[in-house]
Amino acid sequence: MNNAKKFWIETFGCQMNVHDSEKVSGTLMAHGYAPVATMEEADLILFNTCSIRDKAAQKVFGRLSQFKALQEQGKKFGVLGCVAQQEGEAIFKRAPHVSLVVGSASYTRLPDLIAQLDAGEKRVTGLGEASDEAFETDFTRRDNPHRAYLTIIEGCDKHCAYCVVPFTRGKERSRTSASVLEEARRIAESGCTEIQLLGQNVNSYRDPSPAGWSFAELLARVAEVPGLRRVRYTTSHPRDFHPEIVQVMGENPVLCDHVHLPVQSGSTDVLRMMRRDYTREKYLERIATIRACPRPLAVTTDLIVGFPGESDADFERTIDLINEVHYTGAFSFKYSPRPNTESLTWGDSIPEEVKAQRLAILQQRQQDIQWHDNQRYIGRTLEVMIEGYNPRHEQWVARCSTNRIVNFTSSGLRLAGSTQRNGLPVFSQPMQVGEYVHVRITKAGGNSFVGEHVAAPGPGTPLAGPALPGVIV
Numbered sequence: 441m442n443n444a445k446k447f448w449i450e451t452f453g454c455q456m457n458v459h460d461s462e463k464v465s466g467t468l469m470a471h472g473y474a475p476v477a478t479m480e481e482a483d484l485i486l487f488n489t490c491s492i493r494d495k496a497a498q499k500v501f502g503r504l505s506q507f508k509a510l511q512e513q514g515k516k517f518g519v520l521g522c523v524a525q526q527e528g529e530a531i532f533k534r535a536p537h538v539s540l541v542v543g544s545a546s547y548t549r550l551p552d553l554i555a556q557l558d559a560g561e562k563r564v565t566g567l568g569e570a571s572d573e574a575f576e577t578d579f580t581r582r583d584n585p586h587r588a589y590l591t592i593i594e595g596c597d598k599h600c601a602y603c604v605v606p607f608t609r610g611k612e613r614s615r616t617s618a619s620v621l622e623e624a625r626r627i628a629e630s631g632c633t634e635i636q637l638l639g640q641n642v643n644s645y646r647d648p649s650p651a652g653w654s655f656a657e658l659l660a661r662v663a664e665v666p667g668l669r670r671v672r673y674t675t676s677h678p679r680d681f682h683p684e685i686v687q688v689m690g691e692n693p694v695l696c697d698h699v700h701l702p703v704q705s706g707s708t709d710v711l712r713m714m715r716r717d718y719t720r721e722k723y724l725e726r727i728a729t730i731r732a733c734p735r736p737l738a739v740t741t742d743l744i745v746g747f748p749g750e751s752d753a754d755f756e757r758t759i760d761l762i763n764e765v766h767y768t769g770a771f772s773f774k775y776s777p778r779p780n781t782e783s784l785t786w787g788d789s790i791p792e793e794v795k796a797q798r799l800a801i802l803q804q805r806q807q808d809i810q811w812h813d814n815q816r817y818i819g820r821t822l823e824v825m826i827e828g829y830n831p832r833h834e835q836w837v838a839r840c841s842t843n844r845i846v847n848f849t850s851s852g853l854r855l856a857g858s859t860q861r862n863g864l865p866v867f868s869q870p871m872q873v874g875e876y877v878h879v880r881i882t883k884a885g886g887n888s889f890v891g892e893h894v895a896a897p898g899p900g901t902p903l904a905g906p907a908l909p910g911v912i913v
C-alpha cells in the first residue's frame with residue numbers, strides 16, 4: 441500500500457454527488473489507489489462538482505485556482521461530475537492545471553482514463569453521453585458505517601425549465617430491484633442500520649426486470665431487509681408522488697417519518713412557466729394524502745424565488761403556501777439561469793435586490809413557522825440515532841426519524857471521576873455513535889432540538905405521544 445498512488449477527493453452538491461464520490465473512491469482503491477486525508481499528500485486531486493446553481497459552479501473554479509501551485513509539485517488535478525459534463529473541455533482553458541475532466545456517465549472508465557494520464561497524456565476526458573446503465577460498482581467505499589446511501593435511479597426525464605440535471609445526468613435509468621435489494625442486504629449485514637435511497641426522482645423508479653416493481657413496492661421490500669431500522673429516500677417529484685407511497689410508509693415504521701417534496705413555487709402560473717407538471721391545487725392534494733397517513737409525517741421542500749416573470753402576487757402565493765403547509769424545513773434559493781436550460785433564453789428578469797428581498801422574507805417566515813411548530817415537541821420523547829459528540833457543548837448530536845437534529849446531554853449517566861476516553865465522555869451505560877437511544881425534548885429552536893437522554897419507554901408507550909391538535913410533525 442505504501443507505493444500506492446494517493447488520491448484526495450472534494451465533493452460539492454447533493455447526496456447523489458456525495459454517494460458518487462464514495463463510488464469513485466471505492467473504484468480507485470480497487471485499482472491500487474489509496475485515499476489520503478489532505479490534498480497536500482495526494483498525487484491525484486479530484487473535485488466532484490455540482491452545477492445546479494451558478495454559485496456552486498463558480499465555487500469549484502475558485503477552489504481550483506486556490507490550489508494551482510500544487511501542480512508544480514507534480515500533482516494532477518481532475519474535475520468530475522456536473523460541471524465537468526456541462527463545461528467539458530472548456531475547463532482546460534479556464535483552469536489549465538487540470539488534466540482530467542470526467543462526467544458522471546463515465547465514472548466506470550476512471551481507472552482507464554487515469555492510466556492514460558499516467559502513460560503521459562496531458563489532457564484526458566471522459567464526457568460520453570449518459571449510458572443506459574446506472575453507475576453501479578462493487579467497490580463503493582462508505583465512510584459512514586451507520587448511514588448508507590443507495591442509488592436506485594439515475595438521471596431525469598422531466599424537463600423543468602430551470603434545471604441542468606437532464607443535461608448533466610442524462611435520461612432516467614432504474615436499477616433492477618434484485619440489485620437494489622442485494623446491496624441493501626449487504627449494507628445491513630455490515631452492521632449499518634440506516635439507508636437512504638437516492639435518485640433525482642425516486643418516484644419514477646420502475647424496475648427494469650420482469651417484476652416491474654413501482655417505487656412504492658421497492659420501498660416496502662427494502663424496509664423488510666433484516667437489520668435495517670431506518671429507510672429514507674430522496675428526492676420526490678410531486679407529480680409522481682402516488683398515494684401508494686404514503687400507504688406503504690404508514691404500514692412500516694422502518695420507513696422514516698419524513699417526505700421531501702419540492703414545490704418550488706406556490707403560484708400555479710410560475711409552476712406552469714417552470715414546466716413542473718402540477719398546479720398548486722394538485723400539490724396540496726399530495727400534501728393532504730401525506731397528512732392522512734396514520735403515522736404523522738414531516739414534510740420538507742425546495743423553493744425558488746425570482747424565477748423569470750414571478751410577480752409580487754406570485755411570490756405572495758408562495759408565502760401563502762408555506763403558511764398553509766407548515767413545512768418542517770425548506771431549502772430556498774434565488775433563481776440563477778443555467779446553461780442549456782429553457783429558462784436561460786427568457787432572461788433573468790427579476791432584479792437581484794428583489795430576489796434577495798423575497799428570499800429574506802421567505803426564509804424569515806419559514807423560520808418562524810419552524811420555531812413555532814417545534815415548541816410543541818417540548819416534553820415529548822423521541823428515538824434518535826447518535827451521529828457524534830460535540831465536546832464544546834458537551835452534547836451528543838443525533839437525528840430523529842423526521843430528520844431533525846437533536847442535541848442532548850446524558851449527565852445522569854456520566855461516571856464520576858473518569859470523564860473522557862478518546863475525546864468522548866465515559867458513561868455508566870456506554871453510548872456510541874450509531875446507537876439508538878431515547879431523548880426527552882427540553883428546548884426547541886427553528887432547526888433543532890435540545891434534550892436529555894432518558895430510559896427507553898416501556899413496550900406500547902407511544903414515543904412522541906399522539907399528535908396534538910393542530911400539531912404538524
Ligand code: SF4
Nearest residue numbers: 596598600603605640
Ligand atoms: S425533476 Fe426537474 S428539477 Fe428535478 S432533476 Fe428533474 S428536471 Fe431537475
